[in-house]
Amino acid sequence: MDLGQLFAIIVGAIFVSNFVLARFLGLCPFVGVSKDSDSALGMGMAVIFVMTMASIVTWFIYMYVLIPLDIVYLRTIAFILVIATLVQFVEMVIEKTSPTLHKSLGIYLPLITTNCAVLGVAVVNVNEFMVTDLPVAASFINTVVHGLSAGLGFTLALVLMAAIRERLELVDIPESMRGIPITFIVAGLMAMAFLGFSGLKVG
Amino acid sequence: MRPLGELVKGIYRENPVFRLALGLCPALAVSTSVENALGMGAAATFVLLGSNVTVSLIRNFVPAKVRIPCYIVVIASFVTTVELVMGAYLPELAKSLGIFLPLIVVNCIILGRAEAFASKHGVGRAILDAVGMGIGFTFALTLIATFREVLGDGKLMGYMVFGPNFQPVLLMILAPGAFITIGLLMGYFNVLDARMKRKREAAEEKKG
Amino acid sequence: MGNFLRLVGALALIALVASFGLSAIYSVTHEITEQYRLAEQGQARIEALSCDSEAVFVKTETDSVLNGRPFEYYTAYAPEDRENPLGYSFTAYGSGYSSTIVTVVGVDMSGTICGIKITDQQETPGLGSKVQEVASENTIWAVMSGSAVDEMGKRPWFQQQFGGTPRTELTVVKSSSDDGILAITGATISSEAVTRSVREGLEMLLAIVGEGDGDDGAGEDAPTDDSEEAGS
Numbered sequence: 353m354d355l356g357q358l359f360a361i362i363v364g365a366i367f368v369s370n371f372v373l374a375r376f377l378g379l380c381p382f383v384g385v386s387k388d389s390d391s392a393l394g395m396g397m398a399v400i401f402v403m404t405m406a407s408i409v410t411w412f413i414y415m416y417v418l419i420p421l422d423i424v425y426l427r428t429i430a431f432i433l434v435i436a437t438l439v440q441f442v443e444m445v446i447e448k449t450s451p452t453l454h455k456s457l458g459i460y461l462p463l464i465t466t467n468c469a470v471l472g473v474a475v476v477n478v479n480e481f482m483v484t485d486l487p488v489a490a491s492f493i494n495t496v497v498h499g500l501s502a503g504l505g506f507t508l509a510l511v512l513m514a515a516i517r518e519r520l521e522l523v524d525i526p527e528s529m530r531g532i533p534i535t536f537i538v539a540g541l542m543a544m545a546f547l548g549f550s551g552l553k554v555g
Numbered sequence: 556m557r558p559l560g561e562l563v564k565g566i567y568r569e570n571p572v573f574r575l576a577l578g579l580c581p582a583l584a585v586s587t588s589v590e591n592a593l594g595m596g597a598a599a600t601f602v603l604l605g606s607n608v609t610v611s612l613i614r615n616f617v618p619a620k621v622r623i624p625c626y627i628v629v630i631a632s633f634v635t636t637v638e639l640v641m642g643a644y645l646p647e648l649a650k651s652l653g654i655f656l657p658l659i660v661v662n663c664i665i666l667g668r669a670e671a672f673a674s675k676h677g678v679g680r681a682i683l684d685a686v687g688m689g690i691g692f693t694f695a696l697t698l699i700a701t702f703r704e705v706l707g708d709g710k711l712m713g714y715m716v717f718g719p720n721f722q723p724v725l726l727m728i729l730a731p732g733a734f735i736t737i738g739l740l741m742g743y744f745n746v747l748d749a750r751m752k753r754k755r756e757a758a759e760e761k762k763g
Numbered sequence: 764m765g766n767f768l769r770l771v772g773a774l775a776l777i778a779l780v781a782s783f784g785l786s787a788i789y790s791v792t793h794e795i796t797e798q799y800r801l802a803e804q805g806q807a808r809i810e811a812l813s814c815d816s817e818a819v820f821v822k823t824e825t826d827s828v829l830n831g832r833p834f835e836y837y838t839a840y841a842p843e844d845r846e847n848p849l850g851y852s853f854t855a856y857g858s859g860y861s862s863t864i865v866t867v868v869g870v871d872m873s874g875t876i877c878g879i880k881i882t883d884q885q886e887t888p889g890l891g892s893k894v895q896e897v898a899s900e901n902t903i904w905a906v907m908s909g910s911a912v913d914e915m916g917k918r919p920w921f922q923q924q925f926g927g928t929p930r931t932e933l934t935v936v937k938s939s940s941d942d943g944i945l946a947i948t949g950a951t952i953s954s955e956a957v958t959r960s961v962r963e964g965l966e967m968l969l970a971i972v973g974e975g976d977g978d979d980g981a982g983e984d985a986p987t988d989d990s991e992e993a994g995s
């Protein structure tokens with residue numbers, strides 16, 4: 353197992369190519385659920401779980417169903433159905449274990465299905481770890497680690513944004529910029545800060 | 556609403572990107588050049604049209620409980636169609652759009668319109684809605700792309716605008732520039748809206 | 764139970780119809796896509812070697828591995844002369860900033876790079892993407908008024924640097940007064956990725972076919988498969 357490569361993947365997915373601030377994936381929940389830290393963290397946890405599970409399941413489906421049957425072009429349909437099922441499952445679990453969290457996440461929980469970050473990580477995994485000639489074990493481990501790290505990066509951006517927005521509530525903002533516009537300006541500043549991580553790119 | 560209203564509402568009043576905050580991911584990722592923006596807009600409009608028409612046609616046959624997964628399969632099929640056809644006939648554009656081509660399937664505009672509109676209206680209205688939203692989406696994307704390409708790369712459609720000695724504001728074409736551009740544009744449209752509302756209210760007062 | 768079956772049945776029916784429709788479309792488009800890809804690679808090889816479009820390329824697969832992929836290279840011959848190779852070509856894969864950069868490399872018989880053509884990249888627009896940028900003199904105003912200069916044959920300046928560069932100078936430098944490949948400002952990682960992958964590929968190729976003039980292609984690594992392809 354190449355620890356160096358795994359480290360590069362982790363640092364890459366969380367900082368260098370952060371899914372929200374660099375790859376522009378997962379913006380709808382990023383803008384919608386980042387109003388307070390608690391629901392942001394809850395959403396982040398749900399997304400980490402879905403992204404990791406989705407990475408695992410889509411890996412199996414791509415390697416052992418789509419490729420052998422030569423129906424790789426059905427990838428988009430297969431992946432999105434897998435994700436929809438996973439989200440349904442996660443929603444049921446959260447409803448049973450923590451009704452308060454379920455209530456605060458509201459409509460945004462089923463919307464994880466259309467969270468481009470989840471399908472996005474599956475597609476990136478295909479392009480980077482499944483179409484190259486990596487040995488099977490390395491391909492799987494890289495995929496899982498990448499899915500997990502991408503979820504962590506998403507959660508990091510989400511929690512940071514929530515913390516900033518909580519403070520923004522106390523500030524006088526021009527009427528026209530309140531709500532989503534100022535959130536984007538803040539995101540722009542965060543993205544600028546994260547650009548500084550590009551030097552961490554290894555391998 | 557009158558038919559023409561269905562078509563026009565997507566362009567400004569209910570613009571999916573600036574007003575409904577839908578389709579943000581491609582709006583920021585693909586708006587690095589006007590050419591990409593137009594290509595993505597066309598692809599998304601095609602999928603939107605196909606999905607709205609199909610959902611409207613099958614709306615009475617689909618059981619309510621599984622309607623979302625069914626709509627998703629319909630949308631994913633049209634997206635795959637675009638992927639395959641573009642890959643064969645417009646390969647360079649497909650390359651530029653990269654992973655955002657398959658990601659059209661999770662463009663919230665498409666599922667949003669299928670659920671909120673196409674499943675409740677006839678095919679004719681669904682078509683108008685799709686075309687209007689598609690044009691609105693393309694307009695939003697192209698507007699953002701114009702700012703980013705001209706200021707961030709000194710070019711428009713790949714050709715220089717200010718001559719070879721222009722030092723572009725590189726930030727504009729990178730991630731932060733996208734966020735800042737859309738934030739400022741949204742704020743500007745809010746200002747525009749408030750101004751129009753004041754004018755309308757002043758006109759009402761004069762009448763009444 | 765019956766209700767559940769109805770729900771699943773509806774979803775399954777839609778999925779089935781969708782799959783049939785897509786496989787029909789796939790059968791039409793995938794041949795065209797394949798042909799385009801092969802033509803693009805073939806065209807890139809011709810451009811990289813600056814040779815006649817009638818040239819014939821013979822593929823040789825090897826057991827070596829480069830950048831995680833099995834290494835294979837092409838030998839170019841003039842159509843009438845199968846004894847004397849004109850040059851070699853291979854594809855290099857460089858791990859760039861946000862994508863894998865695919866470069867087709869042409870090598871002449873003296874072991875020097877003849878030229879390169881980058882066929883695939885998804886680097887940062889405005890920065891790394893400049894590896895494919897053609898330095899244009901036309902402004903959009905010129906294009907709209909019809910006074911634009913025809914720039915059909917122009918190649919990206921970054922790639923043109925590789926032409927005539929010997930193996931020893933395949934390193935990235937930051938100032939034009941040094942010998943080597945001038946990096947794109949602000950896109951060192953992309954520039955490095957291309958340069959390194961080209962250099963490593965060249966080294967592997969030369970180890971297999973032998974260096975310098977006069978070598979008739981017998982190397983230590985026995986080619987495992989020879990297949991022929993027309994150049995264009």
